[in-house]
Amino acid sequence: xxxxxxxxxxxxxxxxxxxxxxxxxxxxxxxxxxxxxxxxxxxxxxxxxxxxxxxxxxxxxxxxxxxxxxxxxxxxxxxxxxxxxxxxxxxxxxxxxxxxxxxxxxxxxxxxxxxxxxxxxxxxxxxxxxxxxxxxxxxxxxxxxxxxxxxxxxxxxxxxxxxxxxxxxxxxxxxxxxxxxxxxxxxxxxxxxxxxxxxxxxxxxxxxxxxxxxxxxxxxxxxxxxxxxxxxxxxxxxxxxxxxxxxxxxxxxxxxxxxxxxxxxxxxxxxxxxxxxxxxxxxxxxxxxxxxxxxxxxxxxxxxxxxxxxxxxxxxxxxxxxxxxxxxxxxxxxxxxxxxxxxxxxxxxxxxxxxxxxxxxxxxxxxxxxxxxxxxxxxxxxxxxxxxxxxxxxxxxxxxxxxxxxxxxxxxxxxxxxxxxxxxxxxxxxxxxxxxxxxxxxxxxxxxxxxxxxxxxxxxxxxxxxxxxxxxxxxxxxxxxxxxxxxxxxxxxxxxxxxxxxxxxxxxxxxxxxxxxxxxxxxxxxxxxxxxxxxxxxxxxxxxxxxxxxxxxxxxxxxxxxxxxxxxxxxxxxxxxxxxxxxxxxxxxxxxxxxxxxxxxxxxxxxxxxxxxxxxxxxxxxxxxxxxxxxxxxxxxxxxxxxxxxxxxxxxxxxxxxxxxxxxxxxxxxxxxxxxxxxxxxxxxxxxxxxxxxxxxxx
Numbered sequence: 001x002x003x004x005x006x007x008x009x010x011x012x013x014x015x016x017x018x019x020x021x022x023x024x025x026x027x028x029x030x031x032x033x034x035x036x037x038x039x040x041x042x043x044x045x046x047x048x049x050x051x052x053x054x055x056x057x058x059x060x061x062x063x064x065x066x067x068x069x070x071x072x073x074x075x076x077x078x079x080x081x082x083x084x085x086x087x088x089x090x091x092x093x094x095x096x097x098x099x100x101x102x103x104x105x106x107x108x109x110x111x112x113x114x115x116x117x118x119x120x121x122x123x124x125x126x127x128x129x130x131x132x133x134x135x136x137x138x139x140x141x142x143x144x145x146x147x148x149x150x151x152x153x154x155x156x157x158x159x160x161x162x163x164x165x166x167x168x169x170x171x172x173x174x175x176x177x178x179x180x181x182x183x184x185x186x187x188x189x190x191x192x193x194x195x196x197x198x199x200x201x202x203x204x205x206x207x208x209x210x211x212x213x214x215x216x217x218x219x220x221x222x223x224x225x226x227x228x229x230x231x232x233x234x235x236x237x238x239x240x241x242x243x244x245x246x247x248x249x250x251x252x253x254x255x256x257x258x259x260x261x262x263x264x265x266x267x268x269x270x271x272x273x274x275x276x277x278x279x280x281x282x283x284x285x286x287x288x289x290x291x292x293x294x295x296x297x298x299x300x301x302x303x304x305x306x307x308x309x310x311x312x313x314x315x316x317x318x319x320x321x322x323x324x325x326x327x328x329x330x331x332x333x334x335x336x337x338x339x340x341x342x343x344x345x346x347x348x349x350x351x352x353x354x355x356x357x358x359x360x361x362x363x364x365x366x367x368x369x370x371x372x373x374x375x376x377x378x379x380x381x382x383x384x385x386x387x388x389x390x391x392x393x394x395x396x397x398x399x400x401x402x403x404x405x406x407x408x409x410x411x412x413x414x415x416x417x418x419x420x421x422x423x424x425x426x427x428x429x430x431x432x433x434x435x436x437x438x439x440x441x442x443x444x445x446x447x448x449x450x451x452x453x454x455x456x457x458x459x460x461x462x463x464x465x466x467x468x469x470x471x472x473x474x475x476x477x478x479x480x481x482x483x484x485x486x487x488x489x490x491x492x493x494x495x496x497x498x499x500x501x502x503x504x505x506x507x508x509x510x511x512x513x514x515x516x517x518x519x520x521x522x523x524x525x526x527x528x529x530x531x532x533x534x535x536x537x538x539x540x541x542x543x544x545x546x547x548x549x550x551x552x553x554x555x556x557x558x559x560x561x562x563x564x565x566x567x568x569x570x571x572x573x574x575x576x577x578x579x580x581x582x583x584x585x586x587x588x589x590x591x592x593x594x595x596x597x598x599x600x601x602x603x604x605x606x607x608x609x610x611x612x613x614x615x616x617x618x619x620x621x622x623x624x625x626x627x628x629x630x631x632x633x634x635x636x637x638x639x640x641x642x643x644x645x646x647x648x649x650x651x652x653x654x655x656x657x658x659x660x661x662x663x664x665x666x667x668x669x670x671x672x673x674x675x676x677x678x679x680x681x682x683x684x685x686x687x688x689x690x691x692x693x694x695x696x697x698x699x
Contacts, residue, residue: 002055005048017041021415025478046156053148053161060163061141068134072127079123086127094127096120140168147171147207150262157260159206170202174211181216184227185283192228193242199249203304209257214264218272222280222296225250229291229299229343230282243345248303255304255363269310272297276317289337294318298356299343305406306360311367318357319377327383330354348389354381358393361400368401373420375427382431382440391444398428399448403455416475417459422482425456433488438495446499450576453496454509456483461513461542463489464691471528472538474520487695493546494553494692500572506550507573508580511617514543515656519613522660522668536657536673537680543653544646544684545691551645552689556698577622613659620652650681 020037076086079096087095144167151157161167177198180187187195202208213221228246235243257265276297281290297314325333335351343350350356361368372378385391396407402425405412417425431437432449441449453460458475463483465473470480483489496502521527521535528535654674661668692698 002048002051005044005051009044009048012041012044021413025416043156046152046158049158049160050148050152050156053159053167054145056162057141057145057148057164057167060165061137064137064164065134068130068137071130072134075123075126075130079119082119082123084120084123086123092131096123137164140164144168144171144207147210147262151206151210151260157206161207167207170205170208171211173198173202174208175215178212178215178220181212181224182220184224185231189239189242192246196242196246196249199253200245203249203252204256206256206260209253210260210262210265212253213257214262214268218268218275219278221254221272222275222278222293225296225300225343226280226291227282229345230285232345233342235345240345247300247345251300251303254300255306258307258310269307269313273314273317276314287340289341291338291341291343292334292353294321294353295334295338295341295343295350298353298360299350301356301360302344303363304360305363306367308364308367308370311357311360311364312370315357315361315367315371318353319371319381322354322384323377323380327380328387330384330388352388352390354384354388355390355393358390358397362393362396362407363400365400365404365406368397369404369418369420369424372398372401372424372427378424378427379431382428382445385440385443385445389444391440392447395445395448398424398445399451402428402452405455414455417456417477417479419479419482422456422459422477422479425452425459426482426484426488428452429488429492430484432495433491438491438498441495441499441502446496447501447505449492449496450499450502450505450509453493453502454505454512454580457509457513457546459483460489460493460546464545465538465542469538471530472517472521472535473542474517474527486691490549490691490695493549494696497550497553498557500569501576503550503554503569504573504576505580507547508576508618508621510543510546511621511652512580512614514539514653515614515617518653518656519660522657522666523664532668533676536676540653540677540680541684541687543649544681544686545688546684547645547649548685548688549691551642552692555642556692574622577618580618613656613663616659617652617656620655621648646682646685649685650678653677653681 016037020034020041023034025034079086083098085097087097089095141164144161144164148157148159148161148167151159177195180191180195199212216224225247228243232239232243258269272293275293278293279290280293280296281287298318321333322330330352334353338351341349341351344356348355361371372381381390381394385394399405399407402417402421404415404417404421428449432440458473459477459480460483461473462469462475462480463486467481493506496506517539518536521532521539525532525535654677657673657677658670660666661670661673
């Protein structure tokens with residue numbers, strides 16, 4: 001069965017899901033059918049994993065039992081040579097007899113003759129030892145198999161084990177740690193370090209995680225971390241590093257456990273959420289306030305990916321409470337009265353449970369999308385950033401919600417943006433575009449807004465170009481025209497440009513998309529039913545518009561407030577440039593590169609979704625567009641930087657075209673192509689100023 005499931009898994013991934021990922025979905029099919037196919041393919045993979053684990057555990061146990069049977073037969077044979085016979089008396093008992101009468105019985109009430117007593121006792125001990133080991137082998141196999149199958153109430157679990165011993169050892173380790181954690185005040189630093197090493201070894205093991213969580217219990221889990229943070233408040237040096245590591249490993253363990261669907265774990269998750277308003281205090285604490293259960297829960301959510309259903313349930317309760325306080329009073333709800341509380345060994349204090357929740361959502365894009373599907377919820381959370389410190393964590397959660405990619409994971413392949421994701425992005429743009437909304441960028445959200453803009457460069461380009469541009473600005477988005485009003489898109493880009501990290505994200509995202517678009521159209525003219533020259537002109541103009549909006553917005557700010565810090569922007573651009581190269585591995589641009597031009601070969605890395613030469617565009621941006629040499633007069637600096645930026649876009653686009661023509665040996669005149677791009681970029685650059693003037697007040 002395992003072999004058959006391996007074939008089915010391969011077919012589901014390479015045929016069913018691969019075709020679904022490439023298909024152009026619309027309407028209900030874009031959500032319901034594609035999601036069903038994705039989950040079905042994953043279920044075949046889990047079925048194979050579970051069958052493989054069961055096969056290995058059974059095979060391992062069978063081998064051990066055969067070995068014990070051999071040892072038993074050898075012992076009986078040796079006893080026979082000594083005139084002893086072993087008789088099974090049922091229910092796990094046996095009798096050792098001599099040739100004529102019983103000499104020994106395993107029944108404590110039996111009698112043993114003196115003549116053969118020593119030989120009988122030795123044989124008894126040997127046989128009982130063999131049977132005890134065989135029983136332990138059988139019992140441990142039964143235990144881990146039940147735990148393994150119970151991981152999923154419906155379908156199959158993805159827990160993988162190479163043999164019975166590894167699974168049994170994980171369960172035993174969990175039982176040991178859960179017992180220790182029930183008395184945290186007794187733990188020395190050395191014991192905590194040893195505890196942490198074991199947890200680090202097993203934090204991704206499903207059986208370990210479930211057994212640890214359920215044996216410690218929801219209250220016990222929250223009390224354990226409360227005691228740890230109280231006992232080690234103000235930790236420094238090696239103690240601080242140990243506690244940081246413990247928090248990470250405990251969070252990762254609970255995240256793994258949350259995916260278990262056993263009866264015990266379902267109860268654990270439900271009961272944990274019900275403790276959100278419980279006051280937890282360390283045993284020797286003199287502070288009556290203690291910590292709310294939600295504060296403790298969220299402090300452990302900063303690491304690892306938690307189960308979607310669990311996050312949905314917890315988030316709905318927390319959102320309801322937060323909204324009840326209003327935008328400006330959330331600190332009064334979570335922070336005031338808990339000033340002495342520090343549940344996080346790192347940045348922040350953990351007093352605001354929404355920060356930890358947002359970090360948890362940033363590691364689960366599905367749950368993040370669910371969280372911000374409601375526009376009132378989204379607007380409330382954005383509004384609270386003006387009165388709290390949750391902006392950066394909210395930004396990361398919004399990144400996951402709109403892009404479908406776990407923040408910080410460059411190995412994932414980006415799927416087409418769903419209608420829900422595009423709608424969330426539209427609502428974010430609307431919020432920022434509102435009068436006064438631009439200040440959201442300065443509340444820690446600018447970096448994430450820049451990354452989101454980069455991911456939505458295809459939809460942004462189509463929106464700026466207007467109806468009918470979809471055959472030039474390629475995308476497999478489920479709602480390529482769903483970003484709302486042009487003015488909101490322009491105002492969003494303009495506002496995000498005020499943040500150095502956000503500005504760098506837009507510029508790098510546009511450069512990658514432009515390079516990918518050019519490679520697609522130049523290598524496959526059939527993508528556009530007009531002329532190749534027209535496609536090049538449209539792409540060049542779009543590059544001029546987008547980067548022109550950025551540059552003019554920065555220039556406008558400089559006229560108002562003189563030159564901003566050039567070092568801050570240069571540092572942001574360098575850091576974002578290194579990060580931007582990972583975007584190409586997750587299918588940022590959603591541009592389809594024909595197989596004959598490297599699309600199939602790139603599938604192993606980027607899913608054939610971006611041009612192979614896009615990485616050069618990033619390097620050139622880093623080399624050619626860093627601000628260099630602040631000028632004395634703001635107006636002169638503004639104009640100079642504008643021209644430098646315009647020339648940089650021109651050069652970037654021309655170089656990209658030259659690379660593509662050279663690599664693919666295309667029959668296109670380089671000089672004529674450069675001139676076409678120059679005129680198009682300049683047209684777009686001029687148009688960008690008009691876009692801004694029509695959508696916002698300018699100096």
